[in-house]
Amino acid sequence: GQNIDQPTEMTATEGAIVQINCTYQTSGFNGLFWYQQHAGEAPTFLSYNVLDGLEEKGRFSSFLSRSKGYSYLLLKELQMKDSASYLCATLDSNYQLIWGAGTKLIIKP
């Protein structure tokens, strides 16, 4: 079967660093996405990884290990506006998106 696992909820402090993990088991793999979704709003694109390694984009970085079926999203210098849900999704062999349930990130002052 196809499965994506992420922690349900995480808490971090403003100014700190947090790592949100995502593990996946899918039939085929054509890349992994991270999206940010504020409560009651539409998801917005953060990153796409298809090759192993770390990709940095400002305060956000995304890492992929295809052999381990593992990715993480790293958020640095946390700000209150980073409080949101973070959705991990993979593209399977049919180029269909498989979504995780999302990780709700709570930032405390």
Place this chain on the structure above:
Amino acid sequence: DGGITQSPKYLFRKEGQNVTLSCEQNLNHDAMYWYRQDPGQGLRLIYYSQIVNDFQKGDIAEGYSVSREKKESFPLTVTSAQKNPTAFYLCASHGPRVTGELFFGEGSRLTVL
């Protein structure tokens, strides 16, 4: 500005009624999608369309119907056959690259009274 517009943002329905959610995009995208989002669950695909006048069932199509008569428009009808329709519905599209990012509308929250 290009984007996806969903309406209405909030909708209340009595049991037994059909309702139609609108999705319009001016991004010139061929591929459009409807997702359902419930608390604690990932996005679940209801229907998708890769081209005008063609659409495919997703994982949870029962109780829903769609049409794609124009490239810009992909309305979703929630029929009375959908037993648990209360949810947040998201419309999305993407450009020519299947690995490209999805652009989402603001969502429609449907509540059955």
